[in-house]
Amino acid sequence: MSEIEADAVPAPAERPGPVYTIVRGILRPLVRLVYRPKITGSEHVPKRGPVIFASNHLSFVDSIVIPLAAPRPVQFLAKSHYFTGKGLKGWVSRTFFTAIGAVSVERGAGAQAQAALDQGRRILESGSAFALYPEGTRSLDGRLYRGRTGVAWLALTTGAVVVPVGLIGTQEIQPVGAKLPRVRPVSVRFGEPIDLRHHGNATSGRARRAATDEVMAAIHALSGQELAGAYNEAPPQGTLAKIADRVVPRERV
Secondary structure: OHHHOEEOOOOOOOOOOHHHHHHHHHHHHHHHHHHOOEEEOHHHOOOOOOEEEEEOOOOOOHHHHHHHHOOOOEEEEEEHHHOOOOHHHHHHHHHHHHHOOEEEEEEOOOHHHHHHHHHHHHHHHOOOEEEEOOOOOOOOOOOEOOOOOHHHHHHHHHOOEEEEEEEEOHHHHOOOOOOOOOOOOOEEEEOOOEOOHHHOOOOOHHHHHHHHHHHHHHHHHHHOOOEOOOOOOOOOOOHHHHHHHHHOOOOOO
């Protein structure tokens, strides 16, 4: 899950502190003045209670754009190396990511990805808003990839509604390899909240898959991207691996 594919140490959920409030209060008007983002659908976001912001993922700056565009504080998971650097650079990185609501996790997959989802669950159960990217990692070709079922597991486990988010143009602000952001037009579209409970229990793989597909359809309606029809990952290597993936496809969380 990009920053979400990680191993989070079990601990009480961290709520955004006063630094977050101060920095967000300064950055929001500054970013809106410079970039003049087109933000629509903010009225759809519930003012209180657990909310999952499920967004497409085009650029590193997406994790900055969403907290600054959302009408309420948002938390997300970020790779631990943003918090463990040394010297002045490490302090600046640690302070910045803490200030925008990031929670440190160790990157990984499998059981480690589930541990990261557990961290997201704790955030939601504290009544906060949590953002993630169901595609898993950034789309380098601009297409919208198939969603991983972690978003459905979180929603069905916690009862949180999902607010789909469509980001447009963020890949032009900081393309892959660019060191500094550029001023480019960007749109942030918040969709109507989705209650996924009608799909069934979180323990059902079929329910998780159907719920995830509903979320991805809503994101697609907002972003207008071309559909990739596949997961955003390297294809299985070797004939046996390819056959196994087709016959018994594994669940991506």
